[in-house]
Amino acid sequence: MKKSNKQRRAEIKARRVERTAASAARLRLPDVRLPQPAFAFAIGCEPADRLVLQQYNNTYGLLPDFYVGRPFTCRDCGAEELWTAKQQKWWYEVVHGHIDSRAVRCLACRRARRERLLNAAPGANLLREQTGRLRALGAVKPNARAVAEVDAALESKWWSLRVVAIQTMGRWGGAENLERLNAFMAARSEGGRRYFSWERLAADAAKSALMRRE
Ligand SMILES: [Zn+2]
Structure with missing residues (x-):
């Protein structure tokens, strides 16, 4: 049987509702890039304020439930560093750093870089x-x-x-x-x-x- 326009519109609407629900569910999933909670609490973590992140940190991707310390290697001097959960919370929720941005330099190298930029x-x-x-x-x-x-x-x-x-x-x-x-x-x-x-x-x-x- 041939579908009426009304039926077709209803189907399109239903699909749209489904898609919206699916993406909302995806947003509620924990950030898979982060370690699991039990381990996270052991190394220190901070709860994430998703409302702030959704409002200021322009992203279509996953938002974290919490921040955990991230070890990283300084891009300039190669030092092994830890980007603490507290620093991350400040970076994302106070400074509104992009959700995909990460710490890449140690404090000394950040200062040296800022100095170079100022001198330029x-x-x-x-x-x-x-x-x-x-x-x-x-x-x-x-x-x-x-x-x-x-x-x-x-x-x-x-x-x-x-x-x-x-x-x-x-x-x-x-x-x-x-x-x-x-x-x-x-x-x-x-x-x-x-x-x-x-x-x-x-x-x-x-x-x-x-x-x-x-
Ligand atoms: Zn460094």
């Missing part, structure tokens, strides 16, 4: 600082020093600085800046140097603003 940061900060200063220059009448700074920025290897330098010239206005802008863009499109499109966009915007003002 001034480059990015310096660039941000220079960009901010260039932008501020655009708000005031240019003096020789400001012009020199913009010229230096036009030669920078950082395109973000070059773009802000172009915008600053546009804000300064005047036939002189329009001329310099044209010369700069002409030089950039010569000699096989890559003509960066954001520079071109900035230059076009600056030039049309300049020409409107003339």
Whole structure:
């Protein structure tokens, strides 16, 4: 007998309910990657707050009932370490670390790594600082020093600085800046140097603003 649309819809709905129940049941299963409870309590464990995990630790996978200390080998120095249950609870439920993330470095190596990253940061900060200063220059009448700074920025290897330098010239206005802008863009499109499109966009915007003002 041919099924009616109504029957077909009911069947689809029933299958959907079944699937939802199955995945809910899967979520309630203990994390198979963890040791069994009896052993877990022997080496120290912490109960997991699944509500927090479900809310913050973006995952479709299994959630643990509890945390147990995990031995691991430091990725950098090879030391044998233990990631304690308490540390894990803090990591997943307070910091909301991704549910699949694991401790990979010992404390000393984590500190050393953070130090290295911090020492690398001034480059990015310096660039941000220079960009901010260039932008501020655009708000005031240019003096020789400001012009020199913009010229230096036009030669920078950082395109973000070059773009802000172009915008600053546009804000300064005047036939002189329009001329310099044209010369700069002409030089950039010569000699096989890559003509960066954001520079071109900035230059076009600056030039049309300049020409409107003339
Ligand atoms: Zn280490």
